[in-house]
Amino acid sequence: MFQNLVCQLYLFAIYFFQMTKVETYVGAYSKTNKMVKAYAQEHVYKHPWERVTSASWRKYTDPQNKCTLSHILEVDTLNKKLDSESGKLYTTRAITLHAPGPWFIRKIVGQDICHCVESTVVDAQTRSMQLTTCNISLQKFIEVEEKIHYEPHPGNPSCWTLCRQETSIRIKPLSKLASMAEKIEHRCAEKFMQNSVKGREVMERICKYLEAETSGISL
Amino acid sequence: MGIAKVKSSSSTSPCAHLRTAYHNCFNRWYSEKFLKGQWDKEECVAEWQKYRTCLSKHLDDKHLSRFLDAELTPADLGGSIDGVSR
Numbered sequence: 001m002f003q004n005l006v007c008q009l010y011l012f013a014i015y016f017f018q019m020t021k022v023e024t025y026v027g028a029y030s031k032t033n034k035m036v037k038a039y040a041q042e043h044v045y046k047h048p049w050e051r052v053t054s055a056s057w058r059k060y061t062d063p064q065n066k067c068t069l070s071h072i073l074e075v076d077t078l079n080k081k082l083d084s085e086s087g088k089l090y091t092t093r094a095i096t097l098h099a100p101g102p103w104f105i106r107k108i109v110g111q112d113i114c115h116c117v118e119s120t121v122v123d124a125q126t127r128s129m130q131l132t133t134c135n136i137s138l139q140k141f142i143e144v145e146e147k148i149h150y151e152p153h154p155g156n157p158s159c160w161t162l163c164r165q166e167t168s169i170r171i172k173p174l175s176k177l178a179s180m181a182e183k184i185e186h187r188c189a190e191k192f193m194q195n196s197v198k199g200r201e202v203m204e205r206i207c208k209y210l211e212a213e214t215s216g217i218s219l
Numbered sequence: 220m221g222i223a224k225v226k227s228s229s230s231t232s233p234c235a236h237l238r239t240a241y242h243n244c245f246n247r248w249y250s251e252k253f254l255k256g257q258w259d260k261e262e263c264v265a266e267w268q269k270y271r272t273c274l275s276k277h278l279d280d281k282h283l284s285r286f287l288d289a290e291l292t293p294a295d296l297g298g299s300i301d302g303v304s305r
Binding site for chain 2: 058061075084089096115136
């Protein structure tokens with residue numbers, strides 16, 4: 001029962017960060033009494049970098065995907081900066097999520113809305129996009145940081161895109177969850193993979209849509 | 220699963236139409252200008268100003284509102300994966 005509960009909260013953190021395909025599981029390790037989990041994943045999109053990064057901006061806001069990513073309530077751009085000399089774009093977005101899970105989770109965490117902040121750097125000259133997302137709510141229980149990097153695929157730079165993703169999850173030692181944190185692995189890892197697929201599906205769908213749009217209009 | 224979830228509103232909901240206008244403008248600018256090397260000129264300025272004004276009025280989370288005024292520097296943006304250049 002409690003194991004399930006920890007799993008739920010843990011998942012609920014992971015759930016926000018829609019994953020692409022899980023290819024490597026780097027493993028979990030404990031450092032002092034903090035639980036830290038790190039996951040690294042790679043996925044190849046068979047679409048050019050320009051299309052994939054365009055899709056990434058639309059991932060949470062595209063009305064077509066409201067059902068798949070129904071836990072995303074709002075995405076607001078808080079800040080942006082364009083370096084017009086170097087072609088670098090910096091943005092900060094707030095992602096507001098609805099915390100899924102049963103009532104007792106909400107009881108523990110005291111709220112059913114969670115805010116995350118996503119910082120993005122796009123370098124148009126080197127064709128690189130990097131997103132870093134952290135939760136700013138619920139930090140006394142859990143810290144999740146996700147980094148995603150999109151770059152042209154070395155083997156086929158003009159047509160394919162390599163997505164590398166690192167996620168680290170830290171459950172706070174003094175939280176009510178910490179004493180149970182050791183037990184969560186298996187079920188959570190399974191759920192983690194299931195959720196991963198969703199984010200990738202959305203990205204693939206938007207890429208296809210953008211592909212159709214380009215070939216219809218400009219070719 | 221999750222499809223029938225009740226949609227709760229957040230504090231920035233009053234800005235929804237300004238947000239959509241800005242994001243649509245941004246997406247167009249990103250694909251059609253920025254990616255094609257035309258990054259010398261900012262666009263969507265009017266949309267951004269309106270949206271931002273609305274946000275500063277309605278964003279009630281103090282953790283979030285500090286990002287509104289912050290000067291964006293690469294240092295705020297965390298480390299990189301494998302030393303990716305920024």
